[in-house]
Amino acid sequence: MSSDxxxxxxxxxxxxxxxxxxxxxxxxxxxxxAVAIVVWVLFLIGSPRTxxxxxxxxxxxxxxxxxALVAIPLTxxxxxxxxxxxxxxIMAFGMMGYDVVFLATGSVWLGFVACLAAGLLAGLLNGFIxxxxxxxxxxxxxxxQFLLRGAVMIVTSGQGLGMTEVQxxxxxxxxxxxxxxxxxxxxxxxxxxxxxVWFLLNRHRYGAHVYLTGDNxxxxxxxxxxxxxxxxxxxxxxxxVAAFAGFVVSAEVLFFWPTLGEGYMLNTxxxxxxxxxxxxxxxxxxxxxFVASFIIGAINAGIVAAGLTGFWTSFIYGLIIVASxxxxxxxxxxxx
Amino acid sequence: MGNVLELRNVSKTFGEVAALxxxxxxxxxxxxxxxxxxxxAGKSTLVKIITGYHAPDRGxxxxxxxxxxxxxxxARAHELGIEVVYQERALADKQSLxxxxxxxxxxxxxxxxxxxxxxxxxxxxxxQSAMGFTSSAITPESTVxxxxxxxxxxxAITRALYFExxxxxxxxxTMGLSLSETRKALDFVEGIKKAGKAAIFIDHNxxxxxxxxxxxxxxxxxxxxxxxxxxxxxxxxxxQRLHRVARTGSLDA
Numbered sequence: 001m002s003s004d005x006x007x008x009x010x011x012x013x014x015x016x017x018x019x020x021x022x023x024x025x026x027x028x029x030x031x032x033x034a035v036a037i038v039v040w041v042l043f044l045i046g047s048p049r050t051x052x053x054x055x056x057x058x059x060x061x062x063x064x065x066x067x068a069l070v071a072i073p074l075t076x077x078x079x080x081x082x083x084x085x086x087x088x089x090i091m092a093f094g095m096m097g098y099d100v101v102f103l104a105t106g107s108v109w110l111g112f113v114a115c116l117a118a119g120l121l122a123g124l125l126n127g128f129i130x131x132x133x134x135x136x137x138x139x140x141x142x143x144x145q146f147l148l149r150g151a152v153m154i155v156t157s158g159q160g161l162g163m164t165e166v167q168x169x170x171x172x173x174x175x176x177x178x179x180x181x182x183x184x185x186x187x188x189x190x191x192x193x194x195x196x197v198w199f200l201l202n203r204h205r206y207g208a209h210v211y212l213t214g215d216n217x218x219x220x221x222x223x224x225x226x227x228x229x230x231x232x233x234x235x236x237x238x239x240x241v242a243a244f245a246g247f248v249v250s251a252e253v254l255f256f257w258p259t260l261g262e263g264y265m266l267n268t269x270x271x272x273x274x275x276x277x278x279x280x281x282x283x284x285x286x287x288x289x290f291v292a293s294f295i296i297g298a299i300n301a302g303i304v305a306a307g308l309t310g311f312w313t314s315f316i317y318g319l320i321i322v323a324s325x326x327x328x329x330x331x332x333x334x335x336x
Numbered sequence: 337m338g339n340v341l342e343l344r345n346v347s348k349t350f351g352e353v354a355a356l357x358x359x360x361x362x363x364x365x366x367x368x369x370x371x372x373x374x375x376x377a378g379k380s381t382l383v384k385i386i387t388g389y390h391a392p393d394r395g396x397x398x399x400x401x402x403x404x405x406x407x408x409x410x411a412r413a414h415e416l417g418i419e420v421v422y423q424e425r426a427l428a429d430k431q432s433l434x435x436x437x438x439x440x441x442x443x444x445x446x447x448x449x450x451x452x453x454x455x456x457x458x459x460x461x462x463x464q465s466a467m468g469f470t471s472s473a474i475t476p477e478s479t480v481x482x483x484x485x486x487x488x489x490x491x492a493i494t495r496a497l498y499f500e501x502x503x504x505x506x507x508x509x510t511m512g513l514s515l516s517e518t519r520k521a522l523d524f525v526e527g528i529k530k531a532g533k534a535a536i537f538i539d540h541n542x543x544x545x546x547x548x549x550x551x552x553x554x555x556x557x558x559x560x561x562x563x564x565x566x567x568x569x570x571x572x573x574x575x576q577r578l579h580r581v582a583r584t585g586s587l588d589a
Contacts, residue, residue: 025477205448212439215428222389222426223440224410282430 027331028276032288035274035324036295043298046306054182056301061187062252064297067264068190068290069245071271072197073237075289078272079201080231081214081281082137086126087242087268088261089148094119094243095256096152099161108169115247116240122148123239127232137235152258161256176252186248190290193241198286210234214281271296274321276328295320338402340365340503340534341386341418346396348381355381356392357558363503363534368525370549371538374582377555379538380423383507386536387420388413414441417502421509425492429481434459436480437495458498466494486517493524504528504535510544522548542578546571556581 023030044051070087077084097118102111122144129140166172177185201207209230212220221227242261250256275292277284299320303313342362348355356378363369373379384390385398388408392398398405400416420426427436434455443451443458459476463469467490474483480491489509496504506525510518525548528535539545545552546566552574553563561581564574580586 021475021477203450203452205442205444205450208435208442208450209440211431211435212428215430216426219422219424219426219428220440222387222410222420222422224414225440282428 028283028285028328029287029291031324031328031331032274032276032291032295035320035327036291039295039298039302039320043302043306046302050305051302056305058182058184059301060294060297062184064294065184065186065190066245066249066252067267068271068293068297069186069193069248070238070242070264071268071275071289071293072190072194072286073234073241074268075272075275075277075284075286076197076201076207076210076234077137077238078277078279079210079214079281079284080234081217082130082231082234084126084137084141084235084238085265086122086141086145086148087238088263088265089145089152090119090122090239090242091246091249091261091264092152092258093122093148094246095250095260096155096258097243098247098250099156099256102161102165108166108171112171112247115243119239119241119243119246120236121239123236123242124232126239127235130235131228131231156258158258160258163250163254163256166251167254172251172254175248186252189248193244194286194290197237201286206230206233211282214283216282267293267296270321274324338365339363339399340367340401342399343382343385343392344397344399346382346385346398347393348378348385348390348396349393354558356385359396359558359560361553361560363536364550366529366532366534368529368535368537368548368550370545370552371536371555372540372542372545372552372578373555373561374540376557378558379555380507382555383420383505383536383538386413386505387418410440414499417500418505419496419499419501419503420505421489421492421496421507423507423511425488427480427488427491430479432477432479433463433474433491434476436491437462437498439495441499462494462498466497467491485512486514486520489513489517489521493521502533504533505538506535507538508540509537510539510541518544542571542575546574554578554581561586 040051050056070091074084074087094115097114098111101114102108105111126137126141126144129135129144130137135143173185175185175189179185179188199207201210209220209225209227212223212225213227213230217227246260249260271293272284272289273279273292274295275285275288275290277288296317299317300313303316304310308316339362344360346359346361347357359378359382361382371379371382381390385392385396388410391408398408405412426439428439431439434452437459438455443454445451456476463474463476467487469487469490474487480488483491493506493509506521509521509524513521522544525535525537529548529550537545537549549566551563551565552569554561554577562577569577
């Protein structure tokens with residue numbers, strides 16, 4: 001066996017010992033937690049008064065879910081080796097479903113169901129075009145992003161819709177109310193959806209196939225994995241959750257703007273990639289995305305609270321993202 | 337003695353390229369069939385038809401233990417007990433060992449919920465009994481990216497064995513392996529024979545195929561150019577005829 005021993009890749013030596021093994025297995029998660037801590041400590045030093053008080057955290061819990069919700073299923077799309085850029089439009093497309101059904105029936109609940117159904121449908125459309133027609137997902141979802149936004153504009157004539165009725169339906173307090181009078185409900189929904197998707201990804205056959213599809217599509221297919229079906233389900237999941245997120249945002253402000261979703265694109269994508277999900281597919285974690293989205297959410301408020309002008313926001317934002325994905329890449333090479 | 341597998345008049349065309357043309361081929365029970373042929377002779381296409389990955393062109397028929405197979409899929413082929421060790425090993429590099437062993441056939445506890453603990457412990461057992469992994473550096477959680485060529489081959493072969501194959505297809509199993517690793521792969525083929533199962537052993541190297549095969553089938557340009565029972569032909573004769581095929585397309589002078 002001595003010749004085999006010599007033939008082993010050098011990286012093998014890095015795997016010895018339980019500590020090293022733990023580091024290697026959870027490198028992605030540990031990395032993002034480290035980034036979160038560093039950012040938080042910097043903000044604490046920069047503006048202790050803001051970051052030692054409760055309000056700023058309540059504010060994070062209120063606004064971060066608006067893009068964190070979609071980032072969670074979007075992580076799965078990226079793990080399969082695909083991308084979805086249409087989710088901002090799906091947020092509005094779902095609400096268009098609400099708009100139409102609510103105006104026709106006067107029922108908030110029916111409108112809510114229509115919203116989710118429209119989102120699911122939009123996601124299925126993406127999946128169908130990518131899998132059955134074979135258009136690359138980047139191109140497909142740039143197209144459907146315009147298509148769905150256009151549909152929203154045509155159907156609503158660009159008009160918004162007041163949503164005060166939602167307040168009386170019970171949906172409002174369930175989705176965006178304040179638990180114990182303080183904690184925004186959407187924060188719990190983000191955790192809940194995060195846990196469900198984590199379970200699907202790590203403890204369900206569907207999730208196993210998500211990883212295999214993104215890692216090596218040809219191998220997965222040879223071994224009987226339904227690669228196309230897995231991708232369609234994944235796009236559909238993004239559609240469903242995007243519509244849900246669109247409803248949450250609209251319920252929070254009690255108004256549906258037809259431009260809903262614009263401005264969330266980069267925050268959402270940044271959360272997925274900052275969270276350690278590889279653009280090459282096959283690796284990524286829900287935990288990473290979850291933590292990363294709160295880092296992204298904190299940066300904006302943190303910079304302003306630290307006394308820097310808004311001009312600095314973009315710069316520091318970019319600095320943190322570029323630095324941490326670089327560190328992740330280097331660590332990934334070392335530890336694997 | 338019946339045939340495990342039989343193909344009748346199987347053709348396969350990709351666009352305008354005929355990869356297989358009117359192939360008749362069978363594997364007897366407990367028979368090791370060596371499949372020889374140059375690159376592009378149609379060996380890999382044949383494998384992918386047998387495993388349900390490609391459907392044959394209209395008119396071609398497949399029989400499994402005497403019964404006609406309609407609409408063979410990868411999943412159906414797995415159920416029948418057709419297992420393949422692919423040339424490229426068909427592994428997912430960034431995934432753990434246990435996820436690779438159970439790729440596409442994950443153990444579940446109903447409703448698709450993975451039995452992760454079960455798969456890990458089965459993998460651990462297989463590592464000791466079948467793969468011969470003794471190094472403490474490899475665990476069921478190790479990603480296969482770090483494995484050597486022989487180790488990867490071990491994973492692919494073990495995976496085929498675990499699911500109780502009736503027919504094992506090895507697509508160039510010795511490619512890229514060291515001498516001792518090649519010996520292991522050939523031992524594995526002999527193990528299939530002893531276990532009473534059948535195998536198709538595809539290789540470029542006649543010196544690997546000849547010792548373990550019962551019958552040798554030669555493919556050339558998408559058709560069966562000829563076949564030999566091993567006891568009817570010597571290694572020297574076979575080598576000469578193969579050279580002739582490469583030049584002229586015919587096995588006979």
